[in-house]
Amino acid sequence: MAGYAVLASGSGSNFEALVKTLAAGPHRCCVLIGDRAGAGCFERAERLGVPAVLVSYAKDADGKLDRLSAERTLTHTLEEYRAELVVLAGFMRVLSPFFVHRWKGRLINIHPSLLPRHPGAHAIRDSWESTDLELGVSVHWVDEGVDTGKLIEQASFSRSGIQSLAEAEEQIHRLEHQLYPRVVRRLLDELTPG
Numbered sequence: 001m002a003g004y005a006v007l008a009s010g011s012g013s014n015f016e017a018l019v020k021t022l023a024a025g026p027h028r029c030c031v032l033i034g035d036r037a038g039a040g041c042f043e044r045a046e047r048l049g050v051p052a053v054l055v056s057y058a059k060d061a062d063g064k065l066d067r068l069s070a071e072r073t074l075t076h077t078l079e080e081y082r083a084e085l086v087v088l089a090g091f092m093r094v095l096s097p098f099f100v101h102r103w104k105g106r107l108i109n110i111h112p113s114l115l116p117r118h119p120g121a122h123a124i125r126d127s128w129e130s131t132d133l134e135l136g137v138s139v140h141w142v143d144e145g146v147d148t149g150k151l152i153e154q155a156s157f158s159r160s161g162i163q164s165l166a167e168a169e170e171q172i173h174r175l176e177h178q179l180y181p182r183v184v185r186r187l188l189d190e191l192t193p194g
């Protein structure tokens with residue numbers, strides 16, 4: 001049995017898919033960490049009975065985002081809840097090399113495109129507006145770059161028959177909700193052999 005933590009900034013639909021799909025055990029979501037008060041992921045955590053912690057990114061005296069102290073709090077929280085795998089699911093912060101190094105080999109992300117195509121914050125729209133014949137999603141290890149880490153697994157579908165960006169988006173999220181729990185379960189199984 002291993003504990004995984006989910007980090008999210010928004011609605012948290014991937015978080016919910018993870019918790020529900022893995023509910024049969026043996027692994028459990030030990031904590032949901034969000035960086036935005038009032039985000040949908042907190043309401044889901046409450047409904048699902050998962051402990052939730054808000055880690056705010058405050059500004060320092062010069063008005064600069066104090067990323068390092070937020071990341072220290074993140075690390076503390078992850079240690080306190082004994083997270084063995086850190087699962088980013090719509091966490092809209094760039095993580096510093098300090099944090100990435102601390103969680104190396106235990107830090108993963110899901111991205112709504114077939115990486116290395118369409119990294120960044122507008123991946124679904126960029127994929128839709130491209131000439132790509134396939135759309136899809138990627139789960140990858142997190143490194144110091146943005147959406148550049150080594151791929152773990154991808155899933156895709158043909159865009160033929162998809163009429164609109166909204167439809168593409170819906171299909172991409174459906175695929176995420178299938179792929180992410182499967183990959184997370186496999187990684188957790190590998191972390192706790194026997």
Ligand code: GRF
Nearest residue numbers: 011012013014090110111112
């Ligand atoms: C997902 O599309 C994920 O791939 C991306 O952010 C979105 C988060 O959605 N990184 P949700 O908050 O899980 O609903």
